[in-house]
Amino acid sequence: xxxxxxxxxxxxxxxxxxxxxxxxxxxxxxxxxxxxxxxxxxxxxxxxxxxxxxxxxxxxxxxxxxxxxxxxxxxxxxxxxxxx
Amino acid sequence: xxxxxxxxxxxxxxxxxxxxxxxxxxxxxxxxxxxxxxxxxxxxxxxxxxxxxxxxxxxxxxxxxxxxxxxxxxxxxxxxxxxxxxxxxxxxxxxxxxxxxxxxxxxxxxxxxxxxxxxxxxxxxxxxxxxxxxxxxxxxxxxxxxxxxxxxxxxxxxxxxxxxxxxxxxxxxxxxxxxxxxxxxxxxxxxxxxxxxxxxxxxxxxxxxxxxxxxxxxxxxxx
Numbered sequence: 001x002x003x004x005x006x007x008x009x010x011x012x013x014x015x016x017x018x019x020x021x022x023x024x025x026x027x028x029x030x031x032x033x034x035x036x037x038x039x040x041x042x043x044x045x046x047x048x049x050x051x052x053x054x055x056x057x058x059x060x061x062x063x064x065x066x067x068x069x070x071x072x073x074x075x076x077x078x079x080x081x082x083x084x
Numbered sequence: 085x086x087x088x089x090x091x092x093x094x095x096x097x098x099x100x101x102x103x104x105x106x107x108x109x110x111x112x113x114x115x116x117x118x119x120x121x122x123x124x125x126x127x128x129x130x131x132x133x134x135x136x137x138x139x140x141x142x143x144x145x146x147x148x149x150x151x152x153x154x155x156x157x158x159x160x161x162x163x164x165x166x167x168x169x170x171x172x173x174x175x176x177x178x179x180x181x182x183x184x185x186x187x188x189x190x191x192x193x194x195x196x197x198x199x200x201x202x203x204x205x206x207x208x209x210x211x212x213x214x215x216x217x218x219x220x221x222x223x224x225x226x227x228x229x230x231x232x233x234x235x236x237x238x239x240x241x242x243x244x245x246x247x248x249x250x251x252x253x254x255x256x257x258x259x260x261x262x263x264x265x266x267x268x269x270x271x272x273x274x275x276x277x278x279x280x281x282x283x284x285x286x287x288x289x290x291x292x293x294x295x296x297x298x299x300x301x302x303x304x305x306x307x
Contacts, residue, residue, distance in 0.1 A: 011187075015232060016257065018192050067149075070142055070178060072185040073232050 002047040003056035004081040009069040010041030044068055045081060053080055086111050088300075089126040091156070091172075093118045093147050098133030098169065098280065105280035105292065106130075111300050118150040127304045128165040128209075129156055131172025133225070133278060143171060143186065143228050144178035153179055165209040165302045166272045170226055173264070173274030182265055182274045183241060184233035186226075190257025194227045198288065199277060200252040201263050205245045208266040210273040213298040220291035222277040224255060224263075229276040231262040244268050249275055271302075 011017045019040035027035045044064075050056035057078050064076035088106050092099050092115045103113035116123065118136075123129055136147035147153070153175075160166045160181060168176040176182040189195055203211050203218040214220075233241070238259060241247050249264035256276075264275030279292030 014234075015187070016190065016230075018188055018190050018257070022192060067145065068141070070145065070185050072177070073187060 001051075002049050003053055005046060005048050005056055005060040005078055006081045007044045007046075007060055007064045007068055007076055007078045008041060009044070009064065009074050009076045010039050011073055012075050015073050041074075042068075056080075086304075087126050088113050088128045088130060089116045089123050090114065090130045090132055091116050091118060091120075091152055092132070093134070093136035093150060093175075095136045095138050096132050096134035096171070098171075098278065101278070101280045102130050102132045102169065105283050105296050106300070108283055109293070109296055109300055116152065118147070118152045120152045121155050123152075123155045123159045123164075126159075126164075128167070128299060128302065129159055131156070131166070131168040131175050132280075133170030133172060136171055136175060139171070139228075142178065144174035144176075147171075147175045148179040157181060160267070160272045163269070163271055165299060167210060167299055168272075168274035169278060169280065170229075170276055173276055174228065176272065176274045181272050182267060183237050183246070184231050184259075184262075184265065186228050186276070187230045187232045187257075188228050189226070189230050189255075195229065195255055196223070196225045197255065198223050199255055199263070201249045201277060202252055204247045204250050205266070207245050208248045208270040208273045209299055209302045210264065210266070210275065210295050211248055211298055213301055214294050218294075219252065220249075220282075220294070221289040222279055222282045222291055222295075223289075224277045225281075226256075226276055229256045229258065231258040231260075231265070231276075233259060241265060246270075248273055249277070
């Protein structure tokens with residue numbers, strides 16, 4: 001069966017995030033005050049063929065660690081996405 | 085050494101600059117396509133600048149899985165001299181052959197400008213003929229050049245004398261002003277600046293020579 005998965009990749013805590021910082025500085029100019037701790041990242045959405053959801057997430061996590069993220073500076077989390 | 089392999093990935097664009105610099109210094113440069121799996125006939129290996137595999141995902145993220153990278157790793161494990169310039173440095177960090185990672189520049193701008201580097205260590209194939217503290221004028225040309233690593237890695241880089249070059253004035257937010265690092269053995273080096281573009285007074289500097297001459301002066305029997 002195919003499982004729809006989302007992998008989110010973000011810079012680890014403590015790693016400078018110039019994109020996040022720039023977005024955070026821009027928001028008040030548009031009237032969005034009170035927004036803090038903005039972190040920019042990437043999201044990947046795909047379908048994984050697996051026996052069950054746990055196996056699909058395990059496979060997605062392995063993909064994230066091997067290719068989709070650089071573990072030296074980034075964290076990756078895999079979660080199920082609602083199909084469709 | 086006389087025979088240098090210059091690895092060409094789809095998207096490399098500094099291979100001719102690197103080859104011209106090698107030729108200028110009396111060596112023979114040969115382009116090696118990224119599908120190659122054997123580098124044993126060469127005396128040294130250069131991963132040039134550019135945008136290997138389009139820099140898709142992250143710079144170097146896909147290039148590290150090119151077939152040639154297995155051969156580069158074996159070449160380095162045998163003690164061979166490996167130099168990654170700019171995108172080549174990014175590839176070597178993604179491959180785990182050098183510590184740390186190269187992140188987007190602080191300020192999020194592409195930087196193309198001369199920089200002044202300070203030789204921090206002469207215990208590497210890139211700086212063996214240079215002098216500690218020597219200042220070199222060499223250009224940078226990158227978007228993701230901010231060297232990043234955790235505290236423990238930084239401490240080990242200092243303890244093992246692996247910080248090869250630092251910027252005199254930090255252009256990009258690199259941790260510790262780092263412009264280039266080596267592996268613990270000193271035979272694998274990566275740097276963001278382009279020594280191959282500092283080979284002629286006509287182009288503003290000849291300070292790349294001492295670095296690339298160092299690289300070429302590594303005894304072939306070293307591996």
